[in-house]
Amino acid sequence: MVRRQRPHRSRYRPVLRRSGAENKSIELAIMDMWWPFRNWVGKNAPNADIVFDKFHILRHLSDALDQVRRDEYKRLHRKDRSYIKGQRYAA
Structure with missing residues (x-):
């Protein structure tokens, strides 16, 4: 399996800078199956359902x-x- 290059953080800064309370309001996260995305959502937006x-x-x-x-x-x-x-x- 080919490992993808890590996306540049500047693409995600608006989301990454959000407060924990704002992230808890995220209800749905649509993404590919890349593990860093899943980990981030699980840690920072625990109420979000993940759709691949x-x-x-x-x-x-x-x-x-x-x-x-x-x-x-x-x-x-x-x-x-x-x-x-x-x-x-x-x-």
């Missing part, structure tokens, strides 16, 4: 499904592999 964006949810589901496909391919014998071969993008 659809792109990242689908990416993780796709990766998990692909891993199951690869594992099953390795588990099967040569003749049975022909059913799975080429099925990565099949609906």
Whole structure:
């Protein structure tokens, strides 16, 4: 997995400078699944529900499904592999 570069703090200064009382009024935080964002929301806006964006949810589901496909391919014998071969993008 490729680690992203840390975003520049100046982008988040308006939110980071808010007082604790203001942060407690945040009800919803929409973000990708990057752990620093989740940690900040959990620590500074404890009342906020976290919603992950659809792109990242689908990416993780796709990766998990692909891993199951690869594992099953390795588990099967040569003749049975022909059913799975080429099925990565099949609906």
